Amino acid sequence: MTRPTAMALEYFLVSYRRTWRGTIFSAFVTPVLFLLAMGKTVGTYIDARGGLEVAYLDYIAPGVLASTGLQIGIFEGSFAVYSAFHWSRCYHAMRVSPLSPSNILGGHLSYAMLRVALSATGFVLVMTAFGSIHSATGVLALPVAVGVGASVTPLVFAYSAVISTEGLFAVLFRFVMVPMSLFAGVFFPVDAMPAPARVLAYLSPLWHGVELCRAATLATSTAWGVPVHAGYLLLWSVAGFLIARRVFVRKLTD
Amino acid sequence: MSEGEPLIEARRLVKRFGDFVAVDGIDVAVRAGEVFGFLGPNGAGKSSAMRMIGCISPPSGGSLRILGLDPVADGPAIRARLGVCPQRDSLDDDLTVIENLTVYARYFGLPRKIVRQRAAELLEFVRLSERALDRVEPLSGGMKRRLTIARALVNEPDIVLLDEPTTGLDPQARHLVWERLFRLKQRGVTQVITTHYMDEAEQLCDRLVVMDHGRIVAEGAPRDLIERFSTREVVELRFGDSPLESVIAKLDGVGQRLERLPDRILVYAEDGDTAAAEVQRRRLVPTSVLVRRSSLEDVFLHLTGRTLVD
Amino acid sequence: MLTTLVLSRVAASAAARGQRSTAVAWRNVTAARHSAYWWVLVSGFVEPLLYLLSIGVGVGALVGGFTLADGTRVSYAAYVAPAMIAASAMNGAVAETTMNFFGKMKYMRLYDSVIATPVAPFEIALGELLWALLRGAMYSVAFLVIMTAAGLTTPLRALATLPATVLVGLAFGGIGMVLGTLMRSWQDFDYIAVGQVAMFLFSGTFAPAEGYSLVPRIILELTPLYHGVALIRGLTTWSFDWSILGHVGYLVGVAWLGLSIAARRTGRMLCP
Numbered sequence A: 001m002t003r004p005t006a007m008a009l010e011y012f013l014v015s016y017r018r019t020w021r022g023t024i025f026s027a028f029v030t031p032v033l034f035l036l037a038m039g040k041t042v043g044t045y046i047d048a049r050g051g052l053e054v055a056y057l058d059y060i061a062p063g064v065l066a067s068t069g070l071q072i073g074i075f076e077g078s079f080a081v082y083s084a085f086h087w088s089r090c091y092h093a094m095r096v097s098p099l100s101p102s103n104i105l106g107g108h109l110s111y112a113m114l115r116v117a118l119s120a121t122g123f124v125l126v127m128t129a130f131g132s133i134h135s136a137t138g139v140l141a142l143p144v145a146v147g148v149g150a151s152v153t154p155l156v157f158a159y160s161a162v163i164s165t166e167g168l169f170a171v172l173f174r175f176v177m178v179p180m181s182l183f184a185g186v187f188f189p190v191d192a193m194p195a196p197a198r199v200l201a202y203l204s205p206l207w208h209g210v211e212l213c214r215a216a217t218l219a220t221s222t223a224w225g226v227p228v229h230a231g232y233l234l235l236w237s238v239a240g241f242l243i244a245r246r247v248f249v250r251k252l253t254d
Numbered sequence B: 001m002s003e004g005e006p007l008i009e010a011r012r013l014v015k016r017f018g019d020f021v022a023v024d025g026i027d028v029a030v031r032a033g034e035v036f037g038f039l040g041p042n043g044a045g046k047s048s049a050m051r052m053i054g055c056i057s058p059p060s061g062g063s064l065r066i067l068g069l070d071p072v073a074d075g076p077a078i079r080a081r082l083g084v085c086p087q088r089d090s091l092d093d094d095l096t097v098i099e100n101l102t103v104y105a106r107y108f109g110l111p112r113k114i115v116r117q118r119a120a121e122l123l124e125f126v127r128l129s130e131r132a133l134d135r136v137e138p139l140s141g142g143m144k145r146r147l148t149i150a151r152a153l154v155n156e157p158d159i160v161l162l163d164e165p166t167t168g169l170d171p172q173a174r175h176l177v178w179e180r181l182f183r184l185k186q187r188g189v190t191q192v193i194t195t196h197y198m199d200e201a202e203q204l205c206d207r208l209v210v211m212d213h214g215r216i217v218a219e220g221a222p223r224d225l226i227e228r229f230s231t232r233e234v235v236e237l238r239f240g241d242s243p244l245e246s247v248i249a250k251l252d253g254v255g256q257r258l259e260r261l262p263d264r265i266l267v268y269a270e271d272g273d274t275a276a277a278e279v280q281r282r283r284l285v286p287t288s289v290l291v292r293r294s295s296l297e298d299v300f301l302h303l304t305g306r307t308l309v310d
Numbered sequence C: 001m002l003t004t005l006v007l008s009r010v011a012a013s014a015a016a017r018g019q020r021s022t023a024v025a026w027r028n029v030t031a032a033r034h035s036a037y038w039w040v041l042v043s044g045f046v047e048p049l050l051y052l053l054s055i056g057v058g059v060g061a062l063v064g065g066f067t068l069a070d071g072t073r074v075s076y077a078a079y080v081a082p083a084m085i086a087a088s089a090m091n092g093a094v095a096e097t098t099m100n101f102f103g104k105m106k107y108m109r110l111y112d113s114v115i116a117t118p119v120a121p122f123e124i125a126l127g128e129l130l131w132a133l134l135r136g137a138m139y140s141v142a143f144l145v146i147m148t149a150a151g152l153t154t155p156l157r158a159l160a161t162l163p164a165t166v167l168v169g170l171a172f173g174g175i176g177m178v179l180g181t182l183m184r185s186w187q188d189f190d191y192i193a194v195g196q197v198a199m200f201l202f203s204g205t206f207a208p209a210e211g212y213s214l215v216p217r218i219i220l221e222l223t224p225l226y227h228g229v230a231l232i233r234g235l236t237t238w239s240f241d242w243s244i245l246g247h248v249g250y251l252v253g254v255a256w257l258g259l260s261i262a263a264r265r266t267g268r269m270l271c272p
C-alpha cells in the first residue's frame, strides 16, 4: 500500500472508533443468530431425515461465513460511500489534500476489507465453538470470506458513486444481496434449483466462495476445483477495482 | 373576543431552555391589522418569542393569549388561523413547488378543490407560476423564501408570522417580498415580523420592539424610536488607520453624543453640518466625513451597543 | 342531552384527528409518486417472496413438512409463508416509524413546518403509521395472492388473514413509535435491527417453538412477533382454536400501549 493510501485508510479507521459498538452487533450477532435459528433449530428436523451427509449446522456455517463476507462488504460500500460523496462529503475534503482519487478509493476499500476480516474472524471463532470446523484447513475459510467481500465491494463502491438517490440502495440490497445470500448454496444445495436459477447461482461470486469455505471447514472437495473458484473471485475483484477506479477518477476530478 | 382586544397579548412571557432564559418576561400586544416587528441582535430571543406565538413551543412562564385563545389548550384551533414563515426554509424537497402548497393546505383540512385553486393563486402572487411543476431543491434561495411565504398564506390566516422573511435575498427579491407584504397589510392581515434590516423595519412596521438578552429594551413606532433615542442627524467619521481612542478624546463636546465603532466614530447631532465644521475646527483630519439622517440602525446601536448582523 | 353533546364533540375531534393524520399519510403518497421511491416500494414486496422460495421451498425439500398442533400436516412452505407475511408487516411498520421517522425529523426537518399547522405531533406519528400500514397491506395482499396461487392457502382464508396482517403492523407500529422517540443517533438503529432479526429468526418462524427449552420459550412467547406469526399461521392454514383470541388480544394490547406512550412522547420531542 502506498503512503497516501495508508493515510486515507487511517482517516476511516479513526472514524470507526466512534461507531464500532453498533457494528459489532449487526455484523457479528446477526450471523450467529442465523446460525442458531437455522442450523440448530431447523437443523434438528433436517438431520432427523438425513438428507445431507453432514449435520445441517455444519453444512450452513461455512456458507453463512461466506455470506457474512458478502454482506459486510456491501454495507461498507453502500451508505458510507454515498455519504462521503453527498452528505459528509469527506471525499471532497480529501481531494483538496494531495490524495488522488485512487488513493481515496484504495484507502476506503482497504478499510472495508479490514471490517470484513474482523467480522469473519469473529464468526470463525463462533464456528469453532460450535464444533463446525472439522479440519485444520478451516483456517483457510477466513481468507476466502475476505475474498468474497473483495469480489463485490469494489463494484458496490462504483454503484454508490454513480447513483443519485439513496433510495436505490433498497434495489441493491433486495435485488442483489438478499437473492445472492438466499440462493447461492448457503442454505440448500443449488442442484435443487431449476436450471436457469442454478446458472445465476454459478455466476454469483458468493456460490464460489461458499464452495471454497465449505471445502475448507469440512475438508471436502469443491465442485469445480479450487483454482476455478478462487480465480473467479479474483476476476471479480480485479475487474471491480478497475471499474471503481474509473468511476472515482471521473467523479472526483473536476 | 371583544372588539379592540389585541390579537396577540403576552404578559411577562418567559421561555427557558434548561437553565438558559431565552425570553425573559416580555410584554407584547399586537392589534388587528397592525404590522409588528421584533428587532434585536443574534440570540436576542426573537425566534423563541415567535415560536411561542406560533403555538409551536410552549411558554415556560407568563401568560399568552392569541386570538383570544390559550395556546396550550387551543393550539390546533389557533394554528388553524396562523400563517408561519420560519427563519429557516422548511420546504419539502421530495415534492414539487405546487405540491408543497397543496400538501400543506391539506394539513388545515381544506377541501381539495379550494386547495388547488388557492395554490395556483398564491404561486401567481409570489411569481412562481412557471416553476409550479419543478422540484423544490434546485430553486434559488429567493424563490424558496417566496414559496415559504406563499405556503404561510395557504389557509388565509388572520395573523402571519414572518421570521426574517428577506434574510439572504438579493435587493430585487427583497423588494418583491416587501411589496407582497405591503399588499397583505392592505388586505388587513395582521403581521408579526422579525428582521435584521433596519430599512425593512422602518418600511414595513407600524410598531416594533427592540429585544436584547431576552428582554424588550424599547418599544414604539420607528419614527418615535428615532426621535426618542437618537438625534436628527449623524456624522460618520473615518480616520484610516490612526487609533480612534486618541481621536475620540479630542471630540469631547462635539454634537450631543459620540459612539465609537471598530472602524469609525459616530457623532449624533441635531445639525450634522455644524458638527462636521466643529470637527474641522479642532484640526482633526478624517479620511472621510458622511452626514446623514439618523435611522433605526442608530437607535439599535444605542440600545444594544452592537451592530446588527454579526 | 349532555351526553349527546359530549359524544358529538368527541366524534368531531376524532374525525378531525383522522383527517389530519390522513393528510400526513397523503404527503407520503404524493412523494412516492416521484422518482426512485417506486423501486423501494416494489423491492419491499420482493423480499418476503425470496425468503419463501429459498427457505420455504429450497430448505423445505430438506425438512419435509410439519404436523401442526391440531394434527394437520402441512408442507414446509405452507408453514413458513405466513411467518414471512408477519415478519414483513413487522419490518415495514418498524422501518417507517423508527428509521424513516427519525430521518424525516432530524435530517429532512420535514415536521418543522407541519407542527406550525393544526396537525398535532401525535397526529404526525399516526399519519406515518397509517402510511406504513397502507404499504404493508399492499404487500400482504400481493403475497397472499401468490400463496393462494401456489396452493399454500385458499382465497377465503387469505381474505380472513388480511386484517390480521394489519393488526400485526399496528402493534409493531406502536412499538416502533415509542422506539422512534427514544433514538439518539443512527447507531441506535443497529440495536433495533438486531432485535428485529432475533424475533424474525426465533418467533416460531422457521420451526415450531415447541423445540425450545422453558426459559427461551417464555421469552419467545412474550415477543409480539410470536403472536403475530401464530395468528396468521392459524388463519392461512385454518388450524386455530380459541387460543387465537389470546394472540389477537395480545397484539391489540401492545398496539394500544405503544400508541398511548407514543402520544405523550412525540409532543415533547417535536415541540421543545
Ligand SMILES: Nc1ncnc2c1ncn2[C@@H]1O[C@H](COP(=O)(O)OP(=O)(O)OP(=O)(O)O)[C@@H](O)[C@H]1O
Binding pocket: B017, B020, B021, B022, B040, B041, B042, B043, B044, B045, B046, B047, B048, B049, B087, C272
Ligand atoms: N431549542 C433550543 N434549545 C436550547 N437553546 C435554544 C433553543 N432555541 C434557542 N435557544 C437559545 O435561545 C437563545 C435565543 O435564540 P433565538 O433563536 O430566539 O434568537 P434570535 O433572536 O432569533 O436570534 P437570530 O437573530 O440569530 O435568529 C439563543 O441563545 C439560543 O441558543
Ligand SMILES: [Mg+2]
Binding pocket: B046, B047, B048, B087, B163
Ligand atoms: Mg431567529
